Amino acid sequence: MIETQTTGRPRAARATAVFAAFSFRYDVNLVPALIENLTPIVDGWVSWDDRDAENAYSSEPARRSALIAAARKAGADWLLAVDPDERFENRLADEIRALTSTAEPVGWVFDARELYAPDAYRVDGIWGRKKQMRLFPLLDGVAASGEALHGRWVDPQARLQMRQTGLNLYHLRMILPERRRLRRDLYARLDPDRRYQAIGYDYLTDETDLQLETIPPGREFSPAHVEDCGLWAAAPCKNKGVPADDPMVAQLGILQHHRRTGNLQQAGEVAERLASRNPQVLALQAVRNAVALEAGAAREAVEIADALLRNRPEFTAGFWLKANALLASGRPVEAREWLSRLLTVDPGMIPADRLLHQLSDGADRFSLDTANWRRWVSGDAEIHEGKLVTAAEMAVVVIGLRAPQGLASAVKSIRAQDTAAEIVVVNSGGGDPIAVLAEHLDHIRLINVQERLYVGAARNIGIDASEGAYVAFLASDCRARQGWISGRLQRHHAGADAVSSAVVPQPGDTVVSLVSHLSLYAWRLPDTPPDKVGHFGVSYARRLFRRFGYFAPGLRIAEDAEFNRRIRPRSCIAWARDVQTIHPAHTHWQAFTRDMFVRGRRAGQHSPLATVANRPRFLRGLWEAYTQRTARQLPAMQYADLPPGVGLTRLRIGVKFGAAIYVLGALKSISRVRKSWKIRDRVEAAKRTSPKEARLAVELHPQNMKANLLLGQVLARKGRTGKAITALERANRLSPIDNAPVATLFRVFSKDKAKGAKLLRLCEDIALSTPHISQRWLLAARAAYRVGKFDRAELYALQALVSNPSNRSAYGVLADAQEASGRLQEAKQCRAFAELLKP
Structure with missing residues (x-):
């Protein structure tokens, strides 16, 4: 079942052994060309012949685990993972020894190029951003991922440091439309609930805005692909029919993926398609409006807002959408009018008030106490x-x-x-x-x-x-x-x-x-x-x-x-x-040494250096930090404009010296960070504890969000609300995108109904500090609902859904606000749509 073979090519003394690993079944006819592609790159390969498998599709994790074990047994130090329908660009043969000469736990990442022709690959949207980690050392702890489908070659527990090779990995399967359709149907059948890929599989056959790029000179692969028009997979089962389209949650997932990757034209088309199919769902219209703004289509965003306002003339969320669209259109005067109208209906709304201040006229607007x-x-x-x-x-x-x-x-x-x-x-x-x-x-x-x-x-x-x-x-x-x-x-x-x-x-x-x-x-x-x-x-x-x-x-x-x-x-x-x-540099070794030590001491309070403190062998981690720092800095000398007479040897020694002092400074902080970690572990394990220890953990590691969060939680349990809020706000300032401090703040405030207005102001402020995070707006919506501001709750729930249209909790709050405002039909439609998002 597993075969091991070497190239027979002699290796230089002390060179690492690099093997390839692959399995084959329906694509067996592609293996000879694959081996020809691999021969100049690797010292050998291990392969799994899957043609005798009983099931139509055998276990991917089992195959990969067996191949990794076989490679170890063959004496491989590094493994290059590949499939028969893939080819590495020829330059890898020249760079493979440099890539595998490091002793660091590195996983090398390739640019995955989906070929749509033998000499051209797709680059629009998701296609131009695909990456695959395929070259990794066979260190202790390196094992195959256990995911049944779309699993990674190496389990994340191995903690490999991902680095980019800048080299291409070409995928041949997508060249023919028939294979693209079969690939989509195959995955849809193996994963009917889209458990293993949140963005679904319909995008595999979506050719909207398709853009191809020819393989550049010098980036070719060998041998050249000769098309055989085969399917390279099990033939489709005719009596099973075509698998269903992606469910709604997956369609929203691909929409968000397009937005995250900047592929806004395709995102806009998906948003328009979903909105037209579900015209009664206000959230989808708001999402369509937001995507139009992100894509720079301000006029379209204004039209979407106008359509919403025609159906609901007193729709305060529509006022907000209209104001933002007008602002993006370069019409600030009209935007101010809509913001003023919104604040007339709902005075005190912080997002509208701050935007209005930003747009106000007059040179003294920055001098106001409310600036x-x-x-x-x-x-x-x-x-x-x-x-x-x-x-x-x-x-x-x-x-x-x-x-x-x-x-x-x-x-x-x-x-x-x-x-x-x-x-x-x-x-x-x-x-x-x-x-x-x-x-x-x-x-x-x-x-x-x-x-x-x-x-x-x-x-x-x-x-x-x-x-x-x-x-x-x-x-x-x-x-x-x-x-x-x-x-x-x-x-x-x-x-x-x-x-x-x-x-x-x-x-x-x-x-x-x-x-x-x-x-x-x-x-x-x-x-x-x-x-x-x-x-x-x-x-x-x-x-x-x-x-x-x-x-x-x-x-x-x-x-x-x-x-x-x-x-x-x-x-x-x-x-x-x-x-x-122009940045002034130190001219004396003493000042340089002091500066590097201080910088290292500050860096020791922050990731990635601070994470070394929690490792059993933290000194080894510091040594790795030193080698990584010098590995980044020393090669950069080739790009420096050095004056005549300055020798590279002296510069190398100086840079290594600076890196060593930097790491020594980090050690000064890390010793305190280690104590903080131990105290936090002890506090988290104790059911009843004094805030004294939690406060000490913060004093030892003040730049750590989790230490401040823990202090806030302990103080809240002790009923010291004011000090708890201070610690939690400090935690939020350290990590504005982490939801834990904000969620804890919400719980602390929620215990006192008299503080409802203060809770709302806090949630609004936090939502504005990170407006792309859905959960922040959802908390603001809940806070507004608590104090009876139902229109504002509706607006904030819509903002939460603009950030994440799959947020089922936000649909619930939105429907609650609509019911409280007497819009029962809208609430019913909102809840019905949310049902489509159930896993």
């Missing part, structure tokens, strides 16, 4: 509005702590650009920014906050205190080179929602400054290839903040990385090598 930016400030704050502040397409937020002298240089570099910008300076922690920025005061909007803010909160203030269509950020110790604004706008005008930038050292390089620069910005050098870039120093289209919320105000570091994870892959980040920020 939106003040929500990020708990203490005293002052604003200075310059007489000559420029209204511009790009707003630049310059961030300072304790009014450093560098603030003036940073602002000066923005004012010197060839393209004007709206400049907002946010300083926190004291100091005298008025004196530092004296020569620039007429040209800037200065907000001075007495309390110390982390960068995320300062960024958020700048976003709310500006109005440019795009927002960029500059630290006070940096300067912008010429073209910093125009280069960004060029990419934004070309369609990029976000634009990342390069970092260059200040003139007068020394070995120390170069080492310092490479240690921090190895993958942000101007000549870094686009596929290896670290996307930071990003400017954003303002609409992203309305869609995905704001930066995490409680994070000390990596607030931009957290936000970027939210917007990708739904919004692309374009790399702009010509947009360059």
Whole structure:
């Protein structure tokens, strides 16, 4: 059943053994070409002949487990998983030794290319984003996944680090329409309830907006495919008929998948199809409206809102949809009218009130006590509005702590650009920014906050205190080179929602400054290839903040990385090598050493380093962190513009030294984090515990959301509501997209009916901070329903369904609100539709 074979090709000393693994049955005729494709790549292969299986389709996990065991027995160190109808591009033969030379637990990921012709693959929507992990080391603990269908080759428990090869894996099965239809019917029959794939299988035969890309020169596979017109699968059973279409929940799943991956044309067509088939379901009309806005079809969004308002002239949710559509259409005056109308019907609605403030006229709107930016400030704050502040397409937020002298240089570099910008300076922690920025005061909007803010909160203030269509950020110790604004706008005008930038050292390089620069910005050098870039120093289209919320105000570091994870892959980040920020580097080893230690100590409080603390062999984890850091930094030297006479050997030693100091700093924090983990485990295991231990866990690991969440839960159980709320709000500021702190806050507030209005305001505020999360709007809807604001509850339930049309709980709250408002027929139709989503 299993056959093992080697190529017989001699291997270099100490080289790892790489075997391929595959099974075959109906596609046995494809195996000779597969072996020809694999021979230059691997040292041998193990294969499973499945032709004697009793059932039409044998167990995939069993086959894969047996193949992994056979490869181990044959002496393989790495396994390359493949199917007979797949081919790796020829370049893999040249790169396989480099990929398998690492000792790290890495799973190498390939770009999965579905061929629709022997030399062209599909790239639109879901098709251009498919990935497959197919090359992995046979380490202890590596085992096949147990999923019956669409399972991964390696169980997630193995915790392999996924990395991209940038190489193509070509799939031949989709070339013929007959095979595409059979593939769809096969999966639909094996998985009738779509348990193993939430997006269903109808998309396999959907050719809407089909776009093909020819295999580029140098990316070919061998041997060339010769079509035999076979089905390569069991022939369809005629008496069973065609399997049913995807159920409604799967249709909504593919709709959401298209939205997440930015394939908005197909998402719009799916939304329109679902809405036309279910015209009585308001949620689907609202989803269609949202998809139109996401796709930039503002006029269509206005028409959808108008149609809803024709059927229900006093539909307050329709007022909200209409206002947003008008705003996207570039008609802010009309949008203000609809928002004012909404607030007349339902005064105090925070989303409408904040949007109205944002759209209000008058230079003093940022100076008002009710200005939106003040929500990020708990203490005293002052604003200075310059007489000559420029209204511009790009707003630049310059961030300072304790009014450093560098603030003036940073602002000066923005004012010197060839393209004007709206400049907002946010300083926190004291100091005298008025004196530092004296020569620039007429040209800037200065907000001075007495309390110390982390960068995320300062960024958020700048976003709310500006109005440019795009927002960029500059630290006070940096300067912008010429073209910093125009280069960004060029990419934004070309369609990029976000634009990342390069970092260059200040003139007068020394070995120390170069080492310092490479240690921090190895993958942000101007000549870094686009596929290896670290996307930071990003400017954003303002609409992203309305869609995905704001930066995490409680994070000390990596607030931009957290936000970027939210917007990708739904919004692309374009790399702009010509947009360059000058960052001063250390010129003395002592200062460099101190800086790397402090940075490492801060990083030790955050993932991924903080997760090392909970591993039994955490020192090994730190060693892995060191090797990973140097493995990323050292190759980047080839992209650095080194001055004459600077030797690579000295730079390598310096970078390794910096990485070692960084990890030592992380160790300083991780020792405290380990204690925090142990205390948390003890507190969670105890049925009755004092808040003292939970508070100690937070003191040891203050940047950990779960530690703050646990403290809030313990305090709530003890009846200390006020302090519990403070801990839970802190947890939410650390991880705005995690639902646990918010759900706990809701439960704490819900125990006191007298706090219903405060609960509603809290839920509205949290929903606005992460508007793409369905559960936040659902909690706001429930809070509105509790205080008898049924129209508002309906609006928030619709917002929850806009974010996730499959949220069955939101349909229930929506129907409850409609019943309470006397719209019984609408409620009945809503509940009937929700029944279609039952698993």
